Amino acid sequence: MSKVPYKIYLSENEIPRAWYNVRADMKPDHPPFLNPGTMKPMTLEELEPVFCTECVKQELNNTDRFIEIPDEIRNFYKMYRPSPLVRAYCLERELGTPAHIYYKYEGGNTSGSHKLNSAIAQAYYAKQQGLKALTTETGAGQWGTALAMACGYFGLDLTVYMVKVSAEQKPHRRAVMQTYGAQVIPSPSDTTEAGRKILAADPNNTGSLGTAISEAVEVALQKEGTRYALGSVLDHVLLHQTIIGLESKIAMEKVDEYPDIVIGCAGGGSNLGGLMAPFMADKLAGKTAPHFIAVEPASCPSLTRGRFGYDFCDVGHVTPLAQMYTLGNGFIPSANHAGGLRYHGMSPVLSQLYHDGYIDEARAVTQTEVFEAAVKFARVEGILPAPESSHAIRVAVDEALKCKETGEEKTILFGLTGTGYFDLTAYTAFNEGRMTDYIPTDEDLEKGFATMPKVSL
Amino acid sequence: MSKVPYKIYLSENEIPRAWYNVRADMKPDHPPFLNPGTMKPMTLEELEPVFCTECVKQELNNTDRFIEIPDEIRNFYKMYRPSPLVRAYCLERELGTPAHIYYKYEGGNTSGSHKLNSAIAQAYYAKQQGLKALTTETGAGQWGTALAMACGYFGLDLTVYMVKVSAEQKPHRRAVMQTYGAQVIPSPSDTTEAGRKILAADPNNTGSLGTAISEAVEVALQKEGTRYALGSVLDHVLLHQTIIGLESKIAMEKVDEYPDIVIGCAGGGSNLGGLMAPFMADKLAGKTAPHFIAVEPASCPSLTRGRFGYDFCDVGHVTPLAQMYTLGNGFIPSANHAGGLRYHGMSPVLSQLYHDGYIDEARAVTQTEVFEAAVKFARVEGILPAPESSHAIRVAVDEALKCKETGEEKTILFGLTGTGYFDLTAYTAFNEGRMTDYIPTDEDLEKGFATMPKVSL
Numbered sequence: 001m002s003k004v005p006y007k008i009y010l011s012e013n014e015i016p017r018a019w020y021n022v023r024a025d026m027k028p029d030h031p032p033f034l035n036p037g038t039m040k041p042m043t044l045e046e047l048e049p050v051f052c053t054e055c056v057k058q059e060l061n062n063t064d065r066f067i068e069i070p071d072e073i074r075n076f077y078k079m080y081r082p083s084p085l086v087r088a089y090c091l092e093r094e095l096g097t098p099a100h101i102y103y104k105y106e107g108g109n110t111s112g113s114h115k116l117n118s119a120i121a122q123a124y125y126a127k128q129q130g131l132k133a134l135t136t137e138t139g140a141g142q143w144g145t146a147l148a149m150a151c152g153y154f155g156l157d158l159t160v161y162m163v164k165v166s167a168e169q170k171p172h173r174r175a176v177m178q179t180y181g182a183q184v185i186p187s188p189s190d191t192t193e194a195g196r197k198i199l200a201a202d203p204n205n206t207g208s209l210g211t212a213i214s215e216a217v218e219v220a221l222q223k224e225g226t227r228y229a230l231g232s233v234l235d236h237v238l239l240h241q242t243i244i245g246l247e248s249k250i251a252m253e254k255v256d257e258y259p260d261i262v263i264g265c266a267g268g269g270s271n272l273g274g275l276m277a278p279f280m281a282d283k284l285a286g287k288t289a290p291h292f293i294a295v296e297p298a299s300c301p302s303l304t305r306g307r308f309g310y311d312f313c314d315v316g317h318v319t320p321l322a323q324m325y326t327l328g329n330g331f332i333p334s335a336n337h338a339g340g341l342r343y344h345g346m347s348p349v350l351s352q353l354y355h356d357g358y359i360d361e362a363r364a365v366t367q368t369e370v371f372e373a374a375v376k377f378a379r380v381e382g383i384l385p386a387p388e389s390s391h392a393i394r395v396a397v398d399e400a401l402k403c404k405e406t407g408e409e410k411t412i413l414f415g416l417t418g419t420g421y422f423d424l425t426a427y428t429a430f431n432e433g434r435m436t437d438y439i440p441t442d443e444d445l446e447k448g449f450a451t452m453p454k455v456s457l
Numbered sequence: 458m459s460k461v462p463y464k465i466y467l468s469e470n471e472i473p474r475a476w477y478n479v480r481a482d483m484k485p486d487h488p489p490f491l492n493p494g495t496m497k498p499m500t501l502e503e504l505e506p507v508f509c510t511e512c513v514k515q516e517l518n519n520t521d522r523f524i525e526i527p528d529e530i531r532n533f534y535k536m537y538r539p540s541p542l543v544r545a546y547c548l549e550r551e552l553g554t555p556a557h558i559y560y561k562y563e564g565g566n567t568s569g570s571h572k573l574n575s576a577i578a579q580a581y582y583a584k585q586q587g588l589k590a591l592t593t594e595t596g597a598g599q600w601g602t603a604l605a606m607a608c609g610y611f612g613l614d615l616t617v618y619m620v621k622v623s624a625e626q627k628p629h630r631r632a633v634m635q636t637y638g639a640q641v642i643p644s645p646s647d648t649t650e651a652g653r654k655i656l657a658a659d660p661n662n663t664g665s666l667g668t669a670i671s672e673a674v675e676v677a678l679q680k681e682g683t684r685y686a687l688g689s690v691l692d693h694v695l696l697h698q699t700i701i702g703l704e705s706k707i708a709m710e711k712v713d714e715y716p717d718i719v720i721g722c723a724g725g726g727s728n729l730g731g732l733m734a735p736f737m738a739d740k741l742a743g744k745t746a747p748h749f750i751a752v753e754p755a756s757c758p759s760l761t762r763g764r765f766g767y768d769f770c771d772v773g774h775v776t777p778l779a780q781m782y783t784l785g786n787g788f789i790p791s792a793n794h795a796g797g798l799r800y801h802g803m804s805p806v807l808s809q810l811y812h813d814g815y816i817d818e819a820r821a822v823t824q825t826e827v828f829e830a831a832v833k834f835a836r837v838e839g840i841l842p843a844p845e846s847s848h849a850i851r852v853a854v855d856e857a858l859k860c861k862e863t864g865e866e867k868t869i870l871f872g873l874t875g876t877g878y879f880d881l882t883a884y885t886a887f888n889e890g891r892m893t894d895y896i897p898t899d900e901d902l903e904k905g906f907a908t909m910p911k912v913s914l
Contacts, residue, residue, distance in 0.1 A: 005469045006535040012462045078463040079547065079839045090536065108565050110841045110876070152836045172629070175881035176841060178888050179832055375636055379609045382536045384567045384633060419567070421878040424632035431635050 004100075006089060008251040010082040015074060016246040018066035019239045021058075022277045023349060025284040029062045030352035033320040034310060036453065042320045050220060051236075052227045054125035058236035067239060069121075076120045076153065077243070080109035085251035086416075090380040092400070099403035100257065101396060103416040104248045104275060105383070110176070111146035113386065113418030114271050115231050118240035119143070122229045123150035132225035133157035137187065137212030139166055140340035140388065141173030142418055143231030148180035161187040161215045163342075164207035165335050173422045187212040194218050194316035208332045209343050214316025221318075232268025233313065233322075233347050241274025248413060249278045259290040259413035261399055265391035266294040266303065266362070267340055269347030275415040276359075283358055290413070293399075294354065294362040295391040297370070299438045300333040302326055302346045303362035305445060308355055310455040311345055321453065324351040330451025334438040338367055338426035340388045344448065365394050366437040371430040373397050374420065386418035387426055461557075463546060465708040467539040472531060473703040475523035476696045478515075479734045480806060482741040486519045487809035490777040491767060493910065499777045507677060508693075509684045511582035515693035524696060526578075533577045533610065534700070537566035542708035543873075547837040549857070556860035557714065558853060560873040561705045561732060562840070567633070568603035570843065570875030571728050572688050575697035576600070579686045580607035589682035590614035594644065594669030596623055597797035597845065598630030599875055600688030605637035618644040618672045620799075621664035622792050630879045644669040651675050651773035665789045666800050671773025678775075689725025690770060690779075690804050698731025705870060706735045716747045716870035718856055722848035723751040723760065723819070724797055726804025732872040733816075740815055747870070750856075751811065751819040752848040754827070756895045757790040759783055759803045760819035762902060765812055767912040768802055778910065781808040787908025791895040795824055795883035797845045801905065822851050823894040828887040830854050831877070843875035844883055 023029050032041035047056040058067060069077075088101040106114035126134055134156055138144025144160040151158040160182050167174060167186040174184045187207045188195040194214035198205050205211070213230070220228035230237060252258060262279055264272030276292055283289030294303055302325045311326040313319035326345040333342050346354075353359045367387070374390035376397070377383070385393060392414040403410050420427060429435045440448075480486050489498035504513040515524060526534075545558040563571035583591055591613055595601025601617040608615040617639050624631060624643040631641045644664045645652040651671035655662050662668070670687070677685035687694060709715060719736055721729030733749055740746030751760055759782045768783040770776035783802040790799050803811075810816045824844070831847035833854070834840070842850060849871040860867050877884065886892045897905075 007469070009466050012464070076839075110835065110839055112878075149836075149839060153839070171885075172878070172881040175885045175888070176878075179835060179841065179881075179884050181836070378567065378636060379606075379638070382533075382567055382606060382610070384636065421569075421629070421633075424629040424636075427636050428628075428632045431632070 004087050004255045007084040007086050008255060009084055010247060010250055012078050014250060015077055015082055016069065016243060018068045020242045020246060020277050020281065021061060021065055021067055021239055022280055023062040023235060024065040025281055026352065030348040031323040033322055036317065036321050050217060050228050052122065052126045052129050052131060054129065055122055055236045058239055059234055070124065073121050073124050080116065082247050083108060085248055088381055091377060094376070094380045095397065095400050095404065097400040097404040098407060098409045099400040100409065100411045101400055102252065102411070102413045104244055104413070105416045106244060107383065107386065107416060107419035111142060111149050112421060113142040113146065114241060114244055114274065115143045115146035116149060117243050118231065118237045118270065119146035119150040121240045123147065123154045123156055126156060126227060127154040131156065131227055133223065134227055134229045135159045135216040135220045136229045136231065137161045137209060137216045139163045139209045139342055141166060141170050141422060142340065144182070144184070145173060145176050147229055147231070148177040148182035151182065152180035158182040159219060160184045161189065161212040163187060163209060163212050169425050170422050187215050189215060192218045194318065206335050208315060210315035210329055213314040214318050217314065217318045232270040233343070233345065235349055237270045238273035238347060238349055241270045242277040244274040244415065245276055245278045248275065257411050260410040261293065261412045262290040263293045263295060263392045263395050263412065263414040265341060265388050265415070265417065266296050266346065266350065267388060268343045269350040271415050271417045273347055273350055280353065280358060291361070292359045293395055294350065294359055295395045296362060296364050297337060297341050297391065298364040298366045299337040299440065300327065300342055301364040302344065303354055304364045307449055307452070308351060309452060311452045313345060321455065322348050324348050325354065326452065327445060328448030328451040331448030336436060336438055338387055338423065338429070338435070341391065363395055365391055366439070368430070368435050368437050370394050371427070371435060383416065384420045385416060386420045387423050389415070389417040461544050461712045464541040464543050465712060466541055467704060467707055469535050471707060472534055472539055473526065473700060475525045477699045477703060477734050477738065478518060478522055478524055478696055479737055480519040480692060481522040482738055483809065487805040488780040490779055493774065493778050507674060507685050509579065509583045509586050509588060511586065512579060512693045515696055516691055527581065530578050530581050537573065539704050540565060542705055545838055548834060551833070551837045552854065552857050552861065554857040554861040555864060555866045556857040557866065557868045558857055559709065559868070559870045561701055561870070562873045563701060564840065564843065564873060564876035568599060568606050569878060570599040570603065571698060571701055571731065572600045572603035573606060574700050575688065575694045575727065576603035576607040578697045580604065580611045580613055583613060583684060584611040588613065588684055590680065591684055591686045592616045592673040592677045593686045593688065594618045594666060594673045596620045596666045596799050598623060598627050598879060599797065601639070601641070602630060602633050604686055604688070605634040605639035608639065609637035615639040616676060617641045618646065618669040620644055620666060620669050626882050627879050644672050646672060649675045651775065663792050665772060667772035667786055670771035671775050674771065674775045689727040690800070690802065692806055694727045695730035695804060695806055698727045699734040701731040701872065702733060702735045705732065714868050717867040718750065718869045719747040720750045720752060720849045720852050720869065720871040722798060722845050722872070722874065723753050723803065723807065724845060725800045726807040728872050728874045730804055730807055737810065737815060749816045749818070750852055751807065751816055752852045753819065753821050754794060754798050754848065755821040755823045756794040756897065757784065757799055758821040759801065760811055761821045764906055764909070765808060766909060768909045770802060778912065779805050781805045782811065783909065784902060785905030785908040788905030793893060793895055795844055795880065795886065795892070798848065820852055822848055823896065825887070825892050825894050827851050828884070828892060840873065841877045842873060843877045844880050846872065846874040
């Protein structure tokens with residue numbers, strides 16, 4: 001067999017024609033979203049005013065294993081996909097490990113991350129439905145940029161509520177979104193009831209994803225022809241992101257590899273959910289499958305220290321309740337936390353799979369550990385990774401070093417979700433030794449848990 | 458024949474094994490660099506204290522048509538090459554043109570541009586020679602970032618003199634270079650004779666590439682085990698950049714295409730020089746060849762309004778004299794000019810080819826025209842282009858629109874040299890309608906020409 005190339009590209013014809021709906025194979029499926037008013041499962045009719053209808057249908061679909069990707073979306077995918085599966089030869093050499101390290105690189109598009117995979121789908125369905133506009137929130141800015149690109153492409157208006165602390169740290173992210181035609185509003189803002197309420201309680205509130213979601217949903221509900229789009233957490237988002245894992249699996253088959261370990265960073269869960277899905281299918285079918293590791297920041301540890309229960313998806317309580325691992329919707333990680341992955345909850349799919357032991361392990365890492373791995377990776381692999389992605393790098397490096405000790409030639413696959421071009425304030429802090437770590441105390445967590453609704457089913 | 462895919466990738470085995478040395482085919486070759494002291498051609502011995510020896514040998518080589526790419530460099534290339542040749546279907550549709558538009562996309566690496574192609578070669582040769590450090594200058598920051606990546610990879614120290622106005626506008630560029638281990642000094646600085654002299658005359662001097670070159674060369678000459686590396690203009694840099702054109706030509710052959718028009722932005726000339734080289738070989742051999750268009754900013758119009766003569770490559774007059782199109786080494790474009798391409802001179806190879814009519818045309822475009830094309834391109838093609846690259850986009854769009862009028866199905870190839878992630882201050886100025894154009898008056902130009910040395914051979 002000839003040597004595995006540095007980058008394994010599929011041809012455009014090999015871009016998958018359908019997304020894989022892991023829920024159809026899950027036993028049990030995760031519990032349904034609940035209407036907080038009635039405590040009954042949310043219906044299509046109840047969700048339609050918020051999300052575009054096709055996305056709601058996908059959200060409620062736990063029976064079809066595959067959902068066809070419309071041609072218009074596949075054609076857009078062809079502009080930046082298939083994304084390369086990279087054999088990290090240089091990192092392997094640097095570490096002196098016998099492990100085979102692969103990463104699926106999703107940062108090679110202008111949004112700088114995997115988020116575009118779902119953004120273009122959501123914008124397409126909105127356009128098909130005859131909608132005029134979308135609203136959304138963004139934290140680090142990757143999702144907002146991705147949706148701005150997608151809406152720019154289909155000629156939809158877009159309003160982005162951007163977590164205030166991020167908007168201030170990242171004026172250039174804002175500029176990219178504006179270049180693609182989006183309106184960007186730092187959140188909390190005075191443009192919504194939810195924002196005004198939060199500002200009244202705390203005028204210096206620096207925002208959170210939960211708050212920004214409340215604002216974006218409120219506007220979607222009020223404006224004609226407008227819906228809300230979410231970049232992670234929800235099932236239809238994870239569905240769109242399965243393109244990552246499906247491509248990865250085909251590419252690995254081409255070089256006769258199958259991962260022993262699959263590693264992904266997990267904030268809302270869309271990246272890990274998408275990367276692992278087709279391998280999880282093997283596990284759910286009882287076949288040989290990888291060891292799955294979810295990596296999260298120690299400053300926002302929903303899987304490792306959160307509670308498994310029903311919670312609101314947002315701070316303003318305008319969303320349905322989801323059964324998930326959560327730190328409580330009122331939990332806001334310290335502002336000194338640099339990366340994304342700041343969400344208080346976790347994808348219901350991932351939460352259920354973790355709860356049932358299908359995701360083998362969750363690991364929390366501190367941000368200085370993460371940036372140390374990021375800089376090492378950048379120097380040898382030539383890609384400046386996003387802080388989010390670097391959580392996965394950290395654990396991939398740790399696993400590869402274990403292989404060095406044991407001599408095991410394991411195959412490691414991790415998701416390199418994006419680039420760090422807009423995270424250089426954080427890199428500078430790290431380079432200059434000014435970066436510190438924050439780990440919430442049990443008391444901090446209790447305060448968060450106290451904001452969870454009391455649900456008895 | 459099946460439809461041309463959106464992106465045409467070569468396999469790693471198809472990465473060219475040799476660079477093409479266009480000078481071996483040029484009749485006449487361009488006049489030699491001159492020692493300003495003796496007015497005699499610069500020798501290997503005279504250039505060795507400045508550049509690493511292998512680069513000097515390549516600089517003086519006008520006989521070997523092909524120069525082998527060492528395996529270590531090819532292996533580094535494999536981390537980000539072959540770069541895709543993209544069929545711009547979405548742009549064609551947007552313009553409603555029958556033209557086939559292709560672009561070679563060099564922005565998919567962390568340096569964000571084609572500059573890495575030569576940076577890794579220069580760092581490799583320096584390492585091979587046992588050197589400890591390199592110095593260089595950078596304007597927009599692409600070259601500095603590329604060389605920082607290359608030096609980081611080979612463990613060489615690097616000092617980058619960054620044009621002061623750019624360093625202030627682009628702190629994040631600086632941070633990337635620092636992440637890769639480089640020391641970045643805004644130029645003019647008080648760390649060199651050349652810098653101190655310029656600051657004494659004008660403490661508010663915002664810098665220029667010419668000034669930064671003087672500083673970097675001075676340090677290279679003084680420090681043990683240190684040489685200087687240049688990112689454009691020189692023949693060995695153009696040689697390394699021929700990888701762009703060589704890959705493009707192979708990729709076009711795969712889809713049965715040959716360009717009618719080749720378009721590249723031209724600052725120092727390395728991108729256009731590299732892109733056009735193998736097609737220029739056809740023209741120099743008397744075969745059918747494309748129409749070549751060099752695009753430059755109206756604010757720094759060396760080919761369209763400069764003089765063809767001997768000039769210093771820098772402001773401080775520490776470099777040899779080169780025969781080229783120049784605005785005079787004392788010419789500094791207005792600080793309101795956003796993009797790169799700020800160099801007063803032009804590659805001697807390109808200058809000679811233009812002078813002899815092999816490059817068919819040079820066109821100067823204003824920056825508002827350029828950003829207009831950049832935003833259009835970003836929205837339909839999904840890539841946020843660098844301002845430099847957008848000069849080529851502007852002219853490619855203009856040529857495609859001509860085809861729309863005439864109905865001609867021309868094949869257009871242009872170089873998309875890089876991404877604009879670090880140029881968002883300029884994009885914001887454009888988005889907010891604050892961008893203005895600057896076109897030097899004839900009087901401005903006369904002042905520049907007056908700084909050219911009086912050379913009579």
